Amino acid sequence: MNTSTLVLLVLAALMAIIVVIINNKIIVKKNQVAQAYGSIEIYLKKRFDLLPNLAAMVKKYMEHEKEILLKVTELRSQVEQATDEKEKIEASNQMTKVLGGLNIAIENYPELKADKQFLHLQYEVSEMEDQISAARRAYNAAVTRYNNQIQLFPSNLIAGIRKDEKELLLEIPKSDQKEVNLNQLLNS
Numbered sequence: 001m002n003t004s005t006l007v008l009l010v011l012a013a014l015m016a017i018i019v020v021i022i023n024n025k026i027i028v029k030k031n032q033v034a035q036a037y038g039s040i041e042i043y044l045k046k047r048f049d050l051l052p053n054l055a056a057m058v059k060k061y062m063e064h065e066k067e068i069l070l071k072v073t074e075l076r077s078q079v080e081q082a083t084d085e086k087e088k089i090e091a092s093n094q095m096t097k098v099l100g101g102l103n104i105a106i107e108n109y110p111e112l113k114a115d116k117q118f119l120h121l122q123y124e125v126s127e128m129e130d131q132i133s134a135a136r137r138a139y140n141a142a143v144t145r146y147n148n149q150i151q152l153f154p155s156n157l158i159a160g161i162r163k164d165e166k167e168l169l170l171e172i173p174k175s176d177q178k179e180v181n182l183n184q185l186l187n188s
Contacts, residue, residue, distance in 0.1 A: 022158045029146035033167055036139035037085060040170075043132045044079060044092055050128060051076055054121045071098050089170055096129065136170050143167040 051072055075098060078091035147166050150159035 018154075019158060022155050023162070026146075026149055026155060026159055026162065026164060029142070029149045030164070032142040033139070033146045036135070036142040039135040040092075040132065040139055041088070043128060043135050044088065047095075047125070047128045047132065048076055048079060050121065050124055054125055086168070092132070096132075099125065099129070140169045143169050 072095065075091050075095040079088055079095065082088040082091055149155050150164045150166065
């Protein structure tokens with residue numbers, strides 16, 4: 001074997017190693033996105049399980065606020081029936097908005113606010129919202145790392161061969177970022 005053949009073999013081996021390393025990095029980043037989304041699903045499920053308890057407790061105090069409770073039940077069903085990530089996140093965002101309205105409505109019921117069971121449930125829902133928010137941030141960070149990995153050279157060459165596509169960040173629509181209007185929620 002002559003020197004130029006040996007150099008070509010070494011370069012080919014080096015290129016193969018680089019391709020494998022880049023491919024593995026893409027796979028790791030993609031799995032991190034899936035894991036982060038799985039965390040969101042876990043917290044949404046926990047919230048989903050807490051809501052009937054909260055709704056049952058609130059229902060006995062606020063019969064005329066029934067529209068909010070119906071909306072929560074409807075959104076809970078939407079989350080359960082969602083088939084893809086985007087639908088689940090959309091229903092979750094709407095539920096966060098409605099729960100904000102529920103907290104405002106609860107202000108009108110001092111006896112409810114003083115109930116220990118209700119306070120515990122309210123704390124759990126609040127804690128769950130914080131966990132969902134943290135999980136969304138972790139998901140967006142994983143998506144950003146993954147998207148950077150598949151868009152930067154030379155990884156983009158391997159990602160193109162693998163047909164990897166950019167993941168979407170979870171974004172709260174501008175309309176959901178404003179203050180909650182309880183009257184609007186009740187009349188929708």
